[in-house]
Amino acid sequence: MDCRFVTAIEAMQTKFTALYLNGSSLPGLNAEGAEVKGHIFLRVATVNGEVSLSGAVIGGQLDFDGATLSNKGSYALNAQGAEVKGGVFLRRATTKGEVCLSGAIIGGQLEFNGATLSNEGGYALNAQGAVVKGGLIWREGASCPEGVMDFTAAHVSNFVDDMRCWPQDRRLRWDGLTYDRLYGDHDATARLAWLKSGSYTDSAFDPQPYTHLAKVYRNMGRDGDARRVLFERERRERADLRRRRIVVPNGDVRTGFVSLWRDVANSLRLFWDYLLRCTIGYGYQPFLPLVWLIALWAIAVCLAHLAWTTGTFAPNSGPVQMSEAWQALITCEMKCHENPAMI
Numbered sequence: 001m002d003c004r005f006v007t008a009i010e011a012m013q014t015k016f017t018a019l020y021l022n023g024s025s026l027p028g029l030n031a032e033g034a035e036v037k038g039h040i041f042l043r044v045a046t047v048n049g050e051v052s053l054s055g056a057v058i059g060g061q062l063d064f065d066g067a068t069l070s071n072k073g074s075y076a077l078n079a080q081g082a083e084v085k086g087g088v089f090l091r092r093a094t095t096k097g098e099v100c101l102s103g104a105i106i107g108g109q110l111e112f113n114g115a116t117l118s119n120e121g122g123y124a125l126n127a128q129g130a131v132v133k134g135g136l137i138w139r140e141g142a143s144c145p146e147g148v149m150d151f152t153a154a155h156v157s158n159f160v161d162d163m164r165c166w167p168q169d170r171r172l173r174w175d176g177l178t179y180d181r182l183y184g185d186h187d188a189t190a191r192l193a194w195l196k197s198g199s200y201t202d203s204a205f206d207p208q209p210y211t212h213l214a215k216v217y218r219n220m221g222r223d224g225d226a227r228r229v230l231f232e233r234e235r236r237e238r239a240d241l242r243r244r245r246i247v248v249p250n251g252d253v254r255t256g257f258v259s260l261w262r263d264v265a266n267s268l269r270l271f272w273d274y275l276l277r278c279t280i281g282y283g284y285q286p287f288l289p290l291v292w293l294i295a296l297w298a299i300a301v302c303l304a305h306l307a308w309t310t311g312t313f314a315p316n317s318g319p320v321q322m323s324e325a326w327q328a329l330i331t332c333e334m335k336c337h338e339n340p341a342m343i
Contacts, residue, residue, distance in 0.1 A: 008049055018060070021045050028071075031056055039086070042067050050097075053079045061086035061108070064093045071097035073122070079104050087134055090115045098147075100126045108134040110156070112142045119147035124171075132156040138165055139184065151177040151198075158183055163190045172198030175206035182216055188225040192232050205240035207233050227284040234282040238273045242266045 001022045008028030018038035019031075028049030029042075039060035042051070045067045052075065053062070062084050069076040076097030079088075087108030088101070093115045100123070101110070110132045117124040124147025135158030142165045149167070153176035160183040166172060174195065185191070191213060199206045210233030217226035245266055247259040281288045 016040075028052075036060070039063065047071075047076075050075045051077045053077070053082050055080070056082045058082065058084045058086070061089065063087075063089045065089055065091045067093045069093065069095045069097065069099075072119070074098065075100055076119070084108070087111065095119075095124070098123045098126055101130045102126050102128045104130045106130065106132045106134065109137055110134070111137040113137055113140040115142050117144045117147065117149070121147070123148050123150055125149045127154045128152045130154045134158075135160055136179075138162070141165065143167075144171070147171065148173065153177070155179070157181075160184055163187075163194055166194060166197065168193065168197045170197055170200055173201065174198035174209035175201060176208060178212055179216065181220065186220075186222065186225070188217075188222075188228045191225075192229065195229075195232075196236075199236075204244075205236050207237050210236075231282055231284040234284070235273075235277065238269070242269055242273075245269075 001020055001024065003021065003024040003026075005024065005026035008030060009026060011029070011031040011034055013033045014031060014035075016034060016036040016038075019036060019040045021029075022041050022043040023045060024042070025046045026049075028047065029051045031040075032052050032054045034053065034056045036056065037059045039062070040053070040058055041061075041063045043063055043065040045064070047067070047069045048071070050071050051069060056079070062079070062082075064077070067090075074097055076095040077099045080100050081103045082101075083105045085107045087110065088104075088106050089109070089111045090099070091111055091113045093112075095115070095117050096119065098119050099117055104127075110127075110130075124144045128150055129152070132155070136156040137160045139160065139162035142162070144167050148171050150173040152173050155178045157180050159179040159181070163185045182191075195209050195213060199209045210229050214226040214229040214233070217223070217229060245262050247255060247262050249256045249259045276282055279289065279292060
């Protein structure tokens with residue numbers, strides 16, 4: 001603890017009872033494939049190089065509370081394929097470089113409260129295929145000012161977050177992420193913005209994050225929010241289909257005809273899309289057809305009343321017009337107009 005190292009620590013395939021480097025300063029740590037029975041603590045440590053725990057097995061916690069890990073353009077922390085029986089804590093940590101947890105198995109929590117992760121032009125956090133059994137915590141001012149946060153195909157038991165802490169400029173990757181329950185902000189409007197920022201890969205729309213959030217909402221008893229999410233998924237999926245069908249003319253005659261045909265087909269798709277959206281809400285707004293039915297009924301009643309008051313609401317059959325009952329009705333109407341007191 002509180003040590004200063006001139007060279008990086010080389011401890012590949014080493015067996016430790018525990019490793020405590022709290023408050024230490026070092027140019028790197030290479031413990032790939034290490035076996036640690038207890039904890040690894042680097043609380044308030046400063047590492048100007050890679051911390052490599054790739055393939056390591058840690059029986060306790062991996063704690064970087066308040067640490068500074070800096071290795072721009074490469075790994076700040078590489079725990080790819082590591083197995084941590086306890087939790088992984090980066091509370092109030094500052095990382096400049098990639099935090100790689102790809103394929104890691106974490107038995108406890110993965111906590112980033114108050115952390116700042118950045119890696120310009122690369123992954124700030126790579127958690128592809130990671131399994132977090134104790135839940136992911138991202139709140140209390142956690143931020144990612146630069147770099148991509150990738151949770152592709154990861155699974156966490158509980159998702160505990162603050163919506164204000166996530167980046168909103170499509171630097172998130174949610175495709176394939178699954179979680180059992182949401183804690184924190186349940187508002188569907190905020191969650192839809194959250195999904196939008198992480199449901200596009202190379203401009204292609206990924207519907208899975210919407211489908212899974214709707215499933216979680218249903219499990220939580222929030223069926224209305226689930227329908228809102230599925231409605232938005234359908235809208236974005238149809239818009240993405242139209243975008244992918246566009247062909248840009250390049251001067252070739254055949255390509256020009258294909259482009260024209262695709263534009264016509266997209267116009268028909270757009271019309272059909274708006275028709276389904278406005279009439280039945282893609283099937284996710286069951287009361288919308290009732291609204292249309294009431295509106296049509298009201299219009300029909302108004303038109304019928306207008307026709308009757310103007311005298312144009314009359315039978316077009318000669319025998320009916322000459323019948324005694326119809327003549328009596330016409331006579332009564334005329335008298336009522338001449339003498340309103342008779343009404």
